[in-house]
Amino acid sequence: ERFPRSEGSPAARLPLYTNFRSGARILAAADTIIGPIPDAQRPDPDKELRPDPANGEGEVAVARHMDEWTEARSIAERVVALRATGAAWSDVAVLCRTSRLFGLLQRAFDEHDVPVEIVGLAGLLKQPEVVEVLAYARAVHDPKASVALARILLGPRYRVGFKDLALVARLATHESKLMLEYMTEDDVEAEPFLFAEALERLDEVEGLSDQARTRLTAFRDELRALRQEARKPVGEFLGEVIRRIGILDELDADLDRPRALGARRNLAAFLDEVHAFEPVEGELTLRAFLDYVDAVEELDKQDWAPVQPSDEDSVKVMTIHVAKGLEFDHVFVPGVAHGYLPNPTIPQNPAERGKSLDFELQGDAKVLPSFDGNVSRFKTALAAQEIVEERRTAYVALTRARRTLSVSGAFWYGDNNMPKKPSLFLDELMAWGASTGSASIQHGPEEPGHENPMLGLRQGFVRPWPGPARPDDADALFPGGWRAAAIDGIQPSLVEALPVADRAAFEALAAERRALAAHLREREALDARPGGERPPTTVSVGGVVDYTTCPKRFYWTSVRPLPRFSGPAARIGTEIHRWIERRASGQGQLLETDDAIDLTHEELAGDPGRVERLRRSFLASRFAGVVPLFAERAFLLRVGAFTVSGRIDAIYGEPAGPWEVVDWKTGAGIAAPMQLELYGLACVEIWGKAPEDVTLSYCYLAKDEVVSQPMGDPAEVRARVEASLEAIGAGVFDPIPGAWCTHCDFKGFCDVGRAWLAANA
Ligand code: SF4
Structure with a gap:
């Protein structure tokens, strides 16, 4: 027709x-x-x-x-x-x-030396080399992209230590605190002073090591230069990022050739995707592209989009x-x-x-x-x-x-x-x-x-990024190893005998090798320290709680991190937190009957209706109709030589009045008081609240129960946290088994935990 x-x-x-x-x-x-x-x-x-x-x-x-x-x-x-x-x-x-x-498909193909091309953006976004490039793009585009900033600064390129990062963060926290003091009620929505802004004022950061100051300055300059580049078309800009950050050089040096080739292919395919991208409306800007990337990452059910x-x-x-x-x-x-x-x-x-x-x-x-x-x-x-x-x-x-x-x-x-x-x-x-x-x-x-036969499988796949780019020291020509030869140099008379053009080329290459050898020696000396690993100097609130429960669990979570298993309970918890946060920001849904959580039926089997029950419990709580003063409020707290990082679910109250700090609990267990106490400490020390104005509440959604406690003595909380952190610094990680072993991700290979579970079955 x-x-x-x-x-x-x-x-x-x-x-x-x-x-x-x-x-x-x-x-x-x-x-x-x-x-x-x-x-x-x-x-x-x-x-x-x-x-x-x-x-x-x-x-x-x-x-x-x-x-x-x-x-x-x-x-x-x-x-x-x-x-x-x-x-x-x-x-x-x-x-x-x-x-x-x-x-796992890519891994299986790698094992069999089969070249693979991941076609389509959704799959490419999960590849580490693409994640790295996108981290730079986000850092350039959005000064609030602190995860991207931290990923880059802690990564192999800049290797800034947690301690130095915390010093920069402290300036940001200090400035935010000052801003808060001068804020009126109308300003509560104002952005805090950002880490990216603190990077621009490195001169004011005290206590930085010389090396960290040099690296942070180099990063700041690079970020400025990349911001200039970001005016170019998106594809060109991302190509420039790849070139500048030396990712291709890293892959060239990677001893795992099939993997390095695969990574190069993925980067090329990613750039093809970028060039093919056109927004539905408006210009193709970096922001439009990153929004698109976010949408693709969130959406598992895709539209038909042939490539x-x-x-x-x-x-x-x-x-x-x-x-x-x-x-x-x-x-x-x-x-x-x-x-x-x-x-x-x-x-x-x-x-x-x-x-x-x-x-x-x-x-x-x-x-x-x-x-x-x-x-x-x-x-x-x-x-x-x-x-x-x-x-x-x-x-x-x-x-x-x-x-x-x-x-x-x-x-x-x-x-x-x-x-x-x-x-x-x-x-x-x-x-x-x-x-x-x-x-x-x-x-x-x-x-x-x-039992899932793949439990523990990922453990074997953990590898450093960007890979084992550390060439062997042995060398047929130099019996003492090529590193020593590169650092010590060779007889000047031999160099002088070279024609002028060759001599310049030799000098350039020798300087490059000398720097690489010195760098490798430094890395190897650090790794060879007695005890091997270095405990972190920034610990999350969850980490402190983990440590007080079982130091070994903390060790496997934060010191030598092993993969954690995100089971249905964790995913339900995350989704409920997100749902509450959306409601807090006024984005509630029109119909509450909807089940929008992306969990498969069998993931919810054994506890049908759990999501609805948790939501109903929140809606029936005294917090349902109240807009919090802050939701998902992040903080960094200095405790001795350590920095404790955390994120508070919600703070209710008025800026100048009493505050109630609330943490949503979706599981059935009783939470450790230490978590809320640390949140309280942050309220007192960072936002200047008087301890008597702070109430700490766990809202147990699975039990329709709110358990509150007063803040207590901040000095006493600080002393307890300090004791735990000092033990972390001293490398004390002996396991403490108990009922918590039942839900521990590492029980599959923790002998002490397994023995406890067998004895208490
Ligand atoms: S299984 Fe138990 S003892 Fe072992 S790490 Fe986990 S919590 Fe600690």
Whole structure:
């Protein structure tokens, strides 16, 4: 009807029934997934794609594994086998529903020396080299980006110590305190004095070591220069950042060649993404780009946004949403597990007006469920509709394959402490394969077992960034090692014998080597200190609490940090905190019935309705209708040689009147008093409150209970904290086992904790 003939009658429809891409079995597998979609939601329900005989039969494999790592390695092995039969790396694509799977896939490919290209921005943003570049971009763009500033200053390039950073932060705190004193009631919204501003006034910072002053000055100058560069087009600016920060030189020196090559590829792909980015409206500014990056990072459910991978001979890893329109000889679709594919989370809940396009206005309004006044029925209908959308997504993934298609899923992903349920789609494909004999089927384990077999896996992957860029000292020419040779220099007469041009080149190279050797020696001398590691001099409030509970846990969290496991409880806690913060800033939702928290059904299994209960508890508390004076208020507190950093959930009261410091607790346990006491100390010492004007409250949302205590004697709190920090400084990290071992991330390999748990089972 949109393209009528010249005389006005509708044009004839000539549907494309032949698929010229995929083998017959691959098309049959895809039809199995798309089949259950109701006719009313298919543009042409009678359309049945016919394979082109020239494509042959194609091969389909369906497999279930125990865990994500086994799945990733099995894909890497299969890709190596395909290569051995003559396939190019670029004939292979791995298509995932979520970019969360990219990390272990990349690792498995690295292990098998398979070159990989991560295609699409969502996956690239998780790569360390891209994170580094973005940290500079954020630091240049936003003076409040203190996480980015700290990442750069503490990182390998500037290596400023915590102590020196704390001195700069102290100037910022001092200035903020002065500002606060002169603030009127109308000024409470004013920005505090920022760390970035303190960097501009380094002359006023007392006690900095000479080295730190030099490095901080160099960083400040670099930041100024980059701010000038930021006027250039975004792509050019980020290219300049990459050049200036020497990341490519670091990668050149990296002894892990496959990883360094992968990192270079990722940076190139990231710059391609930047060049391809265009904002919906307005100019392409650095701010628009960083906003876009934030949105992509937050959004796991993506829009369809096809991209073009490079021509490089590498395996292409991407999300299904960017793969539309592409085709590959060999396609792997991992992560077919309930929660990933299908992902039944309702992404566009019409109950959240303003966050998604109203249903009535959407192009597919006719097939979307309509709200008849019953919220629970409406949500069930939305969830069913979501499965239909997921079938379409899976269909797109499966039909990208020309010759071979491998679909797989596993029980365990990431650090979840609940296995994923089998995917409806994987079950359907296995049943189809078994009944028709058209697919090779690997049923794998029947049950997931009780414990995630990947617990502790990440521990083995922890590595310093930017990698082992420390060349070996041995050298065939210099028996004392090349470092000594570079530092001591060689006989002047030998240099003098060189032609003038060569002598200049030699001098330049020798100076560079001398600096590198001196730097390496300094690093190695520090690492060789008795005891090895250096305890931190900045400790978070959580760290102090951890230390008082079990010093060994603190050791594994802050001194030799091991990966922590963010289970459902932690994620629920984070989301509830965020929700309360949004409400505090007046961004509450119009309909409270909505469940917007991104947790899979099985992550919430065992405690259904927990999120709603916690929210109801907050709404019933005396804090619900009150706007806090401060929310998520960060602070740095000097205690002896240490700095304690913290963030207070909420402070209620008037600027000049009494304050109630509140911490939201979403778990069932009783919190340690030390946390609130440190918050109280910050109120007294940083914001100048009188101790008798400070009340400390834990709001236990799981128990509908608020427990309050007066501030107490600040000197006594300070003495207790100081004792703990001194013990940290002295390197005392003996384990103290107890009931807290049950929820300790490290109990898997802590002998003392395990023994205690066994004895008290
Ligand atoms: S398992 Fe127990 S003893 Fe071991 S580190 Fe954790 S809390 Fe400490």
